[in-house]
Amino acid sequence: MTLLQKLQNEIVVGDGAMGTLLYSHGVDQCFESFNLTNPEQVQRIHQSYIAAGANVIQTNTYGANFIKLSRYGLEEKVHQLNQQAVKIAKRAANEDTAVLGTIGGIRGVQKRITSKKEIIRSFQEQFYTLLSAGVDGILLETYYDMDELMTILKIAREETSLPIVTNVSMHEPGILENGTLLADALHQLEELGSDVVGVNCRLGPHHMLEALETVPIPNHAHLAAYPNASFPAYENGKLVYHQHAEYFKQCAASFREQGVRLIGGCCGTTPEHIAAINDATQTLAPITSKQVKPKVDIITQAAPPHSTATSLKDLAKERHTVIVELDAPKHLDTSLFFQGVRELDDIGVDAITLADNSLATPRISNTAIAMKMREIGIKTKLLIHLTCRDRNLIGLQSHLMGLHTLGFNEILAITGDPTRIGGFPGASSVFDVTSGELTRLIKQCNQGRSFAGTSLQTQTNFHVAGALNANVQKLDRTIKRMKRKINNGTDYFLTQPIFTHEKIISLYRETQHLDTPIFVGIMPLISHKNAEFLHHEVPGIGLSDEVRARMQAHRNKKDAKQEGLQIAKELIDTAIHYFHGIYLVTPFMDYHLTVELTKYIHDQTKNQSMRKEHVHYDDVY
Known part of the structure; x- marks a missing residue:
């Protein structure tokens, strides 16, 4: 049964964080490089998520593109790292596991870092490598910039009929960086052909649920949610996420009530979090209707002028x-x-x-x-x-x-x-x-x-x-x-x-x-x-x-x-x-x-x- 067939009838459980686990084990370098230097450790993490109940795992390729790998001097290894990541994930998978090729967002507030042309080139190189390696679908995740995500989604949709999952990220619940409401953003992604639309990273379950309360069930696509475990603490010079896996069990049922059909975890989540999600959802059927809260009101009033004086621009x-x-x-x-x-x-x-x-x-x-x-x-x-x-x-x-x-x-x-x-x-x-x-x-x-x-x-x-x-x-x-x-x-x-x-x-x-x-x-x-x-x-x-x-x-x-x-x-x-x-x-x-x-x-x-x-x-x- 394909991923999209499963989503028609059941709640599907995704995996959790890869980088956080590697970091917790003392790895403080390019996580994607482990596909070549320590593939066994990456495979063990995949297997631990599958054992916890994950039906969908993602390749260890979030930052395996030319732009991000260049920070480590690995930009010439895009093909090797992505191909090896797919092989590792497929070795770990069983017959019921879907392997999604993960491509992470590049832009944040700092638009100057990369031009759209550079982003497209970097995306295409990674995207075609993942397709040729035989992934079961594509996961576009942690996108703060809607323009970037829409640009590459159009390319991806034209090039493959495989399932595409698009997850945006928010600084604040219910609204994207450019002011677009979450409900409107997910609708735009659905209209561009994304099979699954959702949110991941930055926010924990509480605020992510708050944002999803304003999102109607899509007409054609399915909803996804990959929350962080919590806000990280800084202890002894390291970022630490506290477990609270049992809390995820409660929240998983709430995500289902908001119409979410693909539930996984992002930063700080572990196999224990995924097991909790699986326990909470394995007997639950997806919902087909929900009460939608009004969209976040972002209408603003014009500021009263502090002075009636003409601006310097107009004076000149x-x-x-x-x-x-x-x-x-x-x-x-x-x-x-x-x-x-x-x-x-x-x-x-x-x-x-x-x-x-x-x-x-x-x-x-x-x-x-x-x-x-x-x-x-x-x-x-x-x-x-x-x-x-x-x-x-x-x-x-x-x-x-x-x-x-x-x-x-x-x-x-x-x-x-x-x-x-x-x-x-x-x-x-x-x-x-x-x-x-x-x-x-x-x-x-x-x-x-x-x-x-x-x-x-x-x-x-x-x-x-x-x-x-x-x-x-x-x-x-x-x-x-x-x-x-x-x-x-x-x-x-x-x-x-x-x-x-x-x-x-x-x-x-x-x-x-x-x-x-x-x-x-x-x-x-x-x-x-x-x-x-x-x-x-x-x-x-x-x-x-x-x-x-x-x-x-x-x-x-x-x-x-x-x-x-x-x-x-x-x-x-x-x-x-x-x-x-x-x-x-x-x-x-x-x-x-x-x-x-x-x-x-x-x-x-x-x-x-x-x-x-x-x-x-x-x-x-």
């Missing part, structure tokens, strides 16, 4: 707009910082932007300093930098929720300088996501969904800026990255400081077809030493020979600073001819320089007729 489309960067101090004396803040506020800059531990050097928290600025009555809009370097996904979402709660909605999403260049080179860089991925996740919050896809109960209203480096020989790659960021939701860009007219003009020519505002970075030089340091030692900044020569001609600090101001003004003349946005970077807390440059910008852009009188730099350069 309407008129010339000035953003000034003034970094929070590296020490606890804030007197000079707040003097500068007050003068910039008085002169009428459109926004003050606050870096997030720039150059991997600790400063006063930009959120804390922003709150203090609000307390002392600063009315200027604040643009908060948010780096991926210092926070994992948990910290990033928590921080964003805090910024929203405090009423800050202008964010500059940046990857961040690696810690090795800063004051604590031994510190860890997190980099769970890149700035582009962070932007996508922030815009997901604007839809009322958390990083995990769950409802935030209200929508955030963040405007997201991106960093842009124009100081490269060819701008084409920069523009490609820029377009990717725009696709992720970037609203406007701030460039690195630019020190040549030609770069400003080139940037305009390459981006004039885009509707996304750009704020051109201008930083006044204060000395020849400062100019040489920036040119030779700071990534992403390059000075022309002319600028370096002009700064070298002034050894007197006062004269050098005036020359630096003059150079900045000349660059501003070019920038405001082509762009509405100017981003002034304050050097060494010398806010007097940015105050003077802001006044200069205001004077130069006071009326349209003055702008029309400027030299047309296309003719000059």
Whole structure:
């Protein structure tokens, strides 16, 4: 009797975890490599599950694809590992055992890790190997990304008539990472031809049952559930799952009441858990109807605006707009910082932007300093930098929720300088996501969904800026990255400081077809030493020979600073001819320089007729 025939009339018991058992025996390496190095141990685990009552076992191939095996230098052994896994499972199986070829999901929140093209290539290599080795069906399990799962399911369904089981994974009960409700996701998989649709991993029986209460019995497919044993504990440097096998006996009957016909186990489950499932279900018939709870309500309300002020994106489309960067101090004396803040506020800059531990050097928290600025009555809009370097996904979402709660909605999403260049080179860089991925996740919050896809109960209203480096020989790659960021939701860009007219003009020519505002970075030089340091030692900044020569001609600090101001003004003349946005970077807390440059910008852009009188730099350069 085939697997699908069995599922028509009975509850079918699947196996439990493979990796967890190997890990509990002291194996802390690529579990799939044991197919070649220790096949007897893998076979014993299969046999122990069959002895416990499993009618369906899965090959030890969850991560046996090119992408995952490359982490261990085993990417050239995809065929051997998968073929050997099927042989081991078939040696362990009896005539009533179905052997499913397991293919695990690749993508999580970090979409950057692999492209869809790479995923398809990796999947096809493993999939065709499993088919040729003679599996009885395919199990696609632990998929957080619906787009990935639907993509490969379409390929699999076209290539085989064997049973296909598709199990999605949820961070939170009832909803997938992209905000799709579980019931809707399983229906989509059924429509694409999956024979069995279900859930596995991440959640234990309690939350998995809670999610399945919202799922109707499929029209054509069957339901599956492979819960984790529990949440793992961390004991003596190892992740440990506590047994509670008897609890699984109670839960197995509850899964049956939700219409599940294929019940197995995922992380932390053992043959004892599978024996408990078998004991609970062997005399039970599948149900054909159920009472379905209403779907999880993820409708969110739009967040009330914290301010009626126009966003920086919209301001830069309407008129010339000035953003000034003034970094929070590296020490606890804030007197000079707040003097500068007050003068910039008085002169009428459109926004003050606050870096997030720039150059991997600790400063006063930009959120804390922003709150203090609000307390002392600063009315200027604040643009908060948010780096991926210092926070994992948990910290990033928590921080964003805090910024929203405090009423800050202008964010500059940046990857961040690696810690090795800063004051604590031994510190860890997190980099769970890149700035582009962070932007996508922030815009997901604007839809009322958390990083995990769950409802935030209200929508955030963040405007997201991106960093842009124009100081490269060819701008084409920069523009490609820029377009990717725009696709992720970037609203406007701030460039690195630019020190040549030609770069400003080139940037305009390459981006004039885009509707996304750009704020051109201008930083006044204060000395020849400062100019040489920036040119030779700071990534992403390059000075022309002319600028370096002009700064070298002034050894007197006062004269050098005036020359630096003059150079900045000349660059501003070019920038405001082509762009509405100017981003002034304050050097060494010398806010007097940015105050003077802001006044200069205001004077130069006071009326349209003055702008029309400027030299047309296309003719000059």
